[in-house]
Amino acid sequence: VTVPFNIEKLPGLDTIAAHLEGLEETIISKLIDRAQFAQNLVVYKPGQSGFEGAGDISLFELRLRRVEQMDAEFGRFCVPEERPCFKDLPPSKRTTPPVPGVLAIEDFDCINMSEQIVAAYKSLIPQICALGDDGHYGSSTEHDVFAVQAIGRRVHFGALYVAESKYVSNRATYDALIDARDSVSIERSLTRPEVEERILQRVAQKVDHLQSQINPKVRRRIPAQAVLDFYRAHVIPLTKRGETAYLLHRRREAGK
Amino acid sequence: VTVPFNIEKLPGLDTIAAHLEGLEETIISKLIDRAQFAQNLVVYKPGQSGFEGAGDISLFELRLRRVEQMDAEFGRFCVPEERPCFKDLPPSKRTTPPVPGVLAIEDFDCINMSEQIVAAYKSLIPQICALGDDGHYGSSTEHDVFAVQAIGRRVHFGALYVAESKYVSNRATYDALIDARDSVSIERSLTRPEVEERILQRVAQKVDHLQSQINPKVRRRIPAQAVLDFYRAHVIPLTKRGETAYLLHRRREAGK
Numbered sequence: 378v379t380v381p382f383n384i385e386k387l388p389g390l391d392t393i394a395a396h397l398e399g400l401e402e403t404i405i406s407k408l409i410d411r412a413q414f415a416q417n418l419v420v421y422k423p424g425q426s427g428f429e430g431a432g433d434i435s436l437f438e439l440r441l442r443r444v445e446q447m448d449a450e451f452g453r454f455c456v457p458e459e460r461p462c463f464k465d466l467p468p469s470k471r472t473t474p475p476v477p478g479v480l481a482i483e484d485f486d487c488i489n490m491s492e493q494i495v496a497a498y499k500s501l502i503p504q505i506c507a508l509g510d511d512g513h514y515g516s517s518t519e520h521d522v523f524a525v526q527a528i529g530r531r532v533h534f535g536a537l538y539v540a541e542s543k544y545v546s547n548r549a550t551y552d553a554l555i556d557a558r559d560s561v562s563i564e565r566s567l568t569r570p571e572v573e574e575r576i577l578q579r580v581a582q583k584v585d586h587l588q589s590q591i592n593p594k595v596r597r598r599i600p601a602q603a604v605l606d607f608y609r610a611h612v613i614p615l616t617k618r619g620e621t622a623y624l625l626h627r628r629r630e631a632g633k
Numbered sequence: 634v635t636v637p638f639n640i641e642k643l644p645g646l647d648t649i650a651a652h653l654e655g656l657e658e659t660i661i662s663k664l665i666d667r668a669q670f671a672q673n674l675v676v677y678k679p680g681q682s683g684f685e686g687a688g689d690i691s692l693f694e695l696r697l698r699r700v701e702q703m704d705a706e707f708g709r710f711c712v713p714e715e716r717p718c719f720k721d722l723p724p725s726k727r728t729t730p731p732v733p734g735v736l737a738i739e740d741f742d743c744i745n746m747s748e749q750i751v752a753a754y755k756s757l758i759p760q761i762c763a764l765g766d767d768g769h770y771g772s773s774t775e776h777d778v779f780a781v782q783a784i785g786r787r788v789h790f791g792a793l794y795v796a797e798s799k800y801v802s803n804r805a806t807y808d809a810l811i812d813a814r815d816s817v818s819i820e821r822s823l824t825r826p827e828v829e830e831r832i833l834q835r836v837a838q839k840v841d842h843l844q845s846q847i848n849p850k851v852r853r854r855i856p857a858q859a860v861l862d863f864y865r866a867h868v869i870p871l872t873k874r875g876e877t878a879y880l881l882h883r884r885r886e887a888g889k
Contacts, residue, residue, distance in 0.1 A: 399669065399851035406662035413655065428707070429726040436727075443703050451684070451696065451771050470685040471692075474768045512730045515707050523779065586846050590839070595655035 387479040387545060393538045400531045405584050405604060407527050408505055411520035412599045415511040416502055420518050440518040458534035462491040480537055487626040488536050490615045494529050497611035504603035532612060536619025543567060544624060555624055563621045573613050581605040643735040643801060649794045656787045661840050661860060663783050664761055667776035668855045671767040672758055676774050696774040697781065714790035718747040736793055743882040744792050746871045747785055753867035754781050760859035788868060792875025799823065800880060811880055819877045829869050837861040
């Protein structure tokens with residue numbers, strides 16, 4: 378999406394919401410691609426990677442770690458909404474664009490939902506993939522990583538930019554809640570049931586539309602309800618939990 | 634796609650064609666994802682990677698090489714239709730499923746179209762991405778690699794399995810053409826204009842359908858014609874060139 382976020386002016390909430398909306402097709406198409414392979418649950422089992430010297434890690438976690446190590450050198454995690462799952466990653470070797478100055482936080486990893494995203498994603502697999510094992514472990518984990526990263530971008534982007542946008546439009550209220558460390562009230566203030574319901578219906582409708590003309594003999598279809606449930610149970614709540622974390626860690630002006 | 638190709642029995646041409654058809658949505662959705670970023674042509678310029686110690690390589694080639702090095706250890710290139718672009722890759726560290734015995738060839742890299750695929754892919758970028766530069770170089774190259782690998786899988790899968798299938802259904806004719814090293818006649822014998830036209834129309838129709846309900850304010854649309862032209866000018870011809878290479882390198886029975 379071509380919205381230029383690398384600027385010193387915070388985009389409006391509409392623009393931020395539009396960016397999140399634009400990420401939905403990306404997430405859905407990655408889930409559909411993953412579902413072209415069977416569940417292959419062995420790839421999530423620790424110690425069964427079949428990878429020389431990998432020890433007690435699963436093939437999926439090993440792949441994710443290796444991708445994150447590579448991505449770190451390419452500067453991925455210099456981008457606020459790209460948060461890694463693993464620690465001890467190498468530093469960036471690439472000249473990356475400046476971090477948007479609109480975010481008032483020192484350490485973006487104060488808002489890191491990656492571990493919960495991975496756990497939630499694993500629970501989605503049996504809902505979208507065919508039961509059993511087709512031997513395509515490499516392809517399965519490759520697509521797992523694509524999907525987890527796309528979901529992570531959505532959650533963290535929302536967490537950072539939605540929270541900052543809501544903060545600047547209502548400083549006094551949020552300052553009081555932040556001073557009181559009242560995370561329950563903060564999260565409640567970030568909740569708009571009618572907006573969430575609209576997102577859920579739109580996501581489900583996209584899942585159906587993107588698959589409405591496939592040839593079911595050559596491509597597996599995933600149920601819209603599974604993706605809707607995943608958004609309802611995980612994507613939206615994790616985004617809000619990230620927003621709350623952002624506000625609680627938000628840098629305050631000097632003297633405040 | 635769940636068709637089990639890891640078997641000792643060659644699937645019918647219909648099943649092979651169905652697998653190729655199932656890869657179309659994957660290729661198209663990866664191209665659409667790439668097009669959410671600007672052309673960013675600097676990522677294809679040698680020596681301008683901005684990556685410490687990378688030397689004269691472009692950011693795209695560097696990313697592709699690093700992904701291939703990682704993928705090699707995960708056993709990707711043990712799969713016949715996964716052909717790398719770079720040489721000198723590390724050996725697989727993973728236990729991978731046996732190579733299908735139905736392919737009568739020793740060295741799968743006799744059929745490696747990756748260099749031509751990359752060149753063709755680069756020529757497609759200005760047709761699908763917005764002019765200019767949005768600074769998202771990391772994301773652009775990441776999606777470039779996803780797309781190039783998906784296209785490569787389609788070309789090489791077709792090259793190997795379609796060729797073998799046509800060979801076994803017409804051994805005498807192909808043996809004569811192979812003995813004569815007559816690559817022009819081989820390629821002609823593999824050409825079915827009406828089948829190709831049907832693929833082109835289907836691909837174009839999928840590109841339109843997959844984007845028919847997007848919100849153009851939040852997501853960029855790619856032209857169906859550009860993907861159709863890409864299939865016509867590159868995907869189909871490279872698949873046929875790969876089929877011809879397969880037949881010319883096909884292992885012959887002892888004494889023949």
